[in-house]
Amino acid sequence: MFSRFTYTLRETFAGFKRNITLTAAAIITSAISLLIFGLTLLIQEGFDNLLQRWEGGVEMIVFVNAGTQPDGLEFIQSTLNEQVSVGTVASFEYCDVVCSLADADRVLAGDPTTRKLLNETNIPTLFKIVPAESTEVAFLRGLKESYQQLPSVHSVTLAEEQLDLISRLQGFVSTYTTGLWIALMLASGLLIWNTIRTAMFARRREIEVMKLVGATDWFIRIPFMLEGLIQGLLGAIGAVGIMQFVNWRWTQGVRDFPDSSGMTALVVVDGYQWTVAIYILLFGALVGMIGSGIAASRFLDV
Amino acid sequence: MIRLENVTKSYSTEVVALRDASFDIAKGEFVFLVGPSGSGKSTMLRLLNREERPERGAVWVAGRNIIDMPPSRVPHLRRNIGNIFQDYKLLSNKTVFENVAFAQEVIGKPKHVIRQQVPAVLDLVGLAGKEDRFPHQLSGGEQQRVSVARAFVNRPLILIADEPTGNLDPTTGEGIMRLLDRINKTGTTVVMATHDQRIVNTMRKRVIQLDRGVIVRDQARGVYE
Numbered sequence: 192m193f194s195r196f197t198y199t200l201r202e203t204f205a206g207f208k209r210n211i212t213l214t215a216a217a218i219i220t221s222a223i224s225l226l227i228f229g230l231t232l233l234i235q236e237g238f239d240n241l242l243q244r245w246e247g248g249v250e251m252i253v254f255v256n257a258g259t260q261p262d263g264l265e266f267i268q269s270t271l272n273e274q275v276s277v278g279t280v281a282s283f284e285y286c287d288v289v290c291s292l293a294d295a296d297r298v299l300a301g302d303p304t305t306r307k308l309l310n311e312t313n314i315p316t317l318f319k320i321v322p323a324e325s326t327e328v329a330f331l332r333g334l335k336e337s338y339q340q341l342p343s344v345h346s347v348t349l350a351e352e353q354l355d356l357i358s359r360l361q362g363f364v365s366t367y368t369t370g371l372w373i374a375l376m377l378a379s380g381l382l383i384w385n386t387i388r389t390a391m392f393a394r395r396r397e398i399e400v401m402k403l404v405g406a407t408d409w410f411i412r413i414p415f416m417l418e419g420l421i422q423g424l425l426g427a428i429g430a431v432g433i434m435q436f437v438n439w440r441w442t443q444g445v446r447d448f449p450d451s452s453g454m455t456a457l458v459v460v461d462g463y464q465w466t467v468a469i470y471i472l473l474f475g476a477l478v479g480m481i482g483s484g485i486a487a488s489r490f491l492d493v
Numbered sequence: 494m495i496r497l498e499n500v501t502k503s504y505s506t507e508v509v510a511l512r513d514a515s516f517d518i519a520k521g522e523f524v525f526l527v528g529p530s531g532s533g534k535s536t537m538l539r540l541l542n543r544e545e546r547p548e549r550g551a552v553w554v555a556g557r558n559i560i561d562m563p564p565s566r567v568p569h570l571r572r573n574i575g576n577i578f579q580d581y582k583l584l585s586n587k588t589v590f591e592n593v594a595f596a597q598e599v600i601g602k603p604k605h606v607i608r609q610q611v612p613a614v615l616d617l618v619g620l621a622g623k624e625d626r627f628p629h630q631l632s633g634g635e636q637q638r639v640s641v642a643r644a645f646v647n648r649p650l651i652l653i654a655d656e657p658t659g660n661l662d663p664t665t666g667e668g669i670m671r672l673l674d675r676i677n678k679t680g681t682t683v684v685m686a687t688h689d690q691r692i693v694n695t696m697r698k699r700v701i702q703l704d705r706g707v708i709v710r711d712q713a714r715g716v717y718e
Contacts, residue, residue, distance in 0.1 A: 400643075401595075404600065405647075408568075
């Protein structure tokens with residue numbers, strides 16, 4: 192058992208040395224494609240974070256001054272209820288201090304300095320408003336103007352001011368990066384496949400002898416599959432390193448964006464980048480092993 | 494040990510390598526397969542290894558019809574068969590020791606067994622002291638001895654030799670034949686395809702003659718005709 196294990200390891204690393212240029216090409220291609228895969232997931236997560244407050248058909252947010260008394264809140268609520276009764280607003284939801292602080296955690300994830308300035312006493316609470324389907328944008332703009340005049344209202348934001356552009360940007364970026372990583376992943380899979388095929392061709396006499404003396408197909412196949420798996424894993428490790436660096440640089444850079452840009456929430460929160468890192472490692476290992484496994488089975492009769 | 498029953502093997506509709514071939518080879522026999530090029534000798538050896546499968550008939554090796562054998566069992570069959578080739582098929586990047594040890598390594602023999610058995614078999618074939626040489630540092634006869642050592646190191650029941658003296662001068666060829674004879678005397682069945690008239694006539698072993706895929710002669714203590 193031990194001699195088989197040492198044989199497998201020895202042959203795997205011999206394969207690496209034998210095919211150094213092709214191996215390097217396969218690892219670099221895997222790293223780039225896995226990096227784009229990881230960045231695609233991070234970008235999508237960033238956009239989701241950015242757009243979370245607009246989920247559920249919310250198209251208007253009324254920010255209420257911090258420290259507003261209950262009667263001030265009731266006045267705003269009754270004004271909103273009037274719109275509900277005439278059918279221009281489908282529903283609305285009040286986000287209290289706790290809810291608003293959680294919202295600030297997401298929105299200001301890229302700007303911790305500003306977030307630290309906010310607390311229970313100074314954070315504006317907010318009303319999320321879902322208009323009726325028949326309500327036109329022009330009417331919402333008029334509503335915004337009138338709500339801004341209400342006492343205790345800090346400001347009013349419409350989804351159209353942020354949402355349309357960001358949604359379009361998200362769709363564009365997601366489509367192209369997804370297409371790119373799928374194409375590159377296919378390329379790296381094929382490159383690994385070709386590396387293994389070349390390795391098997393170079394060792395065709397050895398394989399012939401192995402088969403004639405009674406080595407099983409799995410015994411012959413495993414060092415090649417291990418070689419492919421390691422190639423995929425090395426590419427994945429490189430991709431994770433670069434992705435973490437890019438994410439760190441982006442998160443640092445976002446802090447310098449003006450608050451009004453609305454981009455400070457375009458960051459990854461809750462350690463999601465580590466989940467993506469695990470996906471990348473698993474995906475890299477899987478692509479490497481499947482690519483080499485198919486090649487090893489296909490070209491065993493060299 | 495080996496039985497062929499009405500075996501027919503063709504590579505295309507025009508090329509019939511073996512036609513309705515039948516014979517029995519007992520344990521410990523030494524058999525020459527003779528005949529002109531293309532008569533079906535190599536095909537017959539490949540059938541014994543399950544490198545080929547016939548269209549019709551049965552091939553029995555060590556009590557099993559290997560035609561019906563599932564592919565996963567074929568490696569186990571081959572562990573009981575040693576192979577020697579005209580072109581030696583040695584691995585040029587491995588030493589003499591490593592070439593022979595390779596046959597044990599790939600079937601999972603423990604290191605201490607390899608360290609014990611490989612020198613013994615190299616001694617048997619007359620290569621003691623040349624363990625660290627590479628194939629290109631050996632003569633043709635010595636390379637063939639390495640090939641014999643590799644084929645015999647796992648103590649197979651059957652030894653298949655396809656023109657083992659084809660690339661060797663007569664004197665060296667005789668040395669290889671003496672070696673195969675010694676191995677045969679240990680109880681190993683030897684089946685050897687050859688064109689070498691002198692060797693067949695000197696050894697006077699059983700001769701199976703093929704002509705265009707048909708067995709035309711099966712003679713105990715035969716000669717090359």
